[in-house]
Amino acid sequence: KKAHKAARRLLSEYLSGKNTTITLRTHNGTIPTMPIIGEALAKINLTLSTPRLELPGDEDTEGQGFIRDATFHILSSTATFMLASPLRYDTVSIEYINATAFYNHTEPIGQIIRDEPFDVSPGVSQTPRLPVEWSADHVGLDKLKKALGGKLKLDAVADVTVRVGYWFETVHYVGKAIGARVSL
Secondary structure (H helix, E strand, O other), X not given: OHHHHHHHHHHXXXXXXXXXXXXXXXXXXXXXXXXXXXXXXXXXXXXXXXXXXXXXXXOOOOOOOXXXXXXXXXXXXXXXXXXXXXXXXXXXXXXXXXXXXXXOOOEEEEEEEEOOOEEEOOEEEEOOOEEOEEOOOHHHHHHHHHOOOOEEEEEEEEEEEEEEOOEEEEEEEEEEEEEEEEEO
């Protein structure tokens, strides 16, 4: 359980673009036939930076990270996203999303809660329209209205359950300065 929690935190931070590291260390059971060597080597930690994933479209300067672009459709209270999948051959299924978009890091714009799965194909692909519950706070809505027909930079915080094949995991994603277009 402790290892699973640590792995989930590592994956969440990695996918959010944070600088992450992995520390390798032996223990007395590392080499079962020679536990003394494993124990002696346990005094040495090897810390490695995790390599950055090369995502489709990284050569573009506009969008970076997994969320490349967002479009908020005000009248239909929906949003679409351009997502870059890190997998070249496998489809990622988004099983559940609970996400909130923020303007200026603190002012909520809207929230998406969806438990209907959709697939993210290898490469860059667009999501289906996802329902948005606009913030009751007028500050967020005013920012959207002012950006109508244009763009603004938003942050996002999301708990997302992903599936690849039979593997499921819920990750906590934190995105910064995501370019979002605003349309009617």
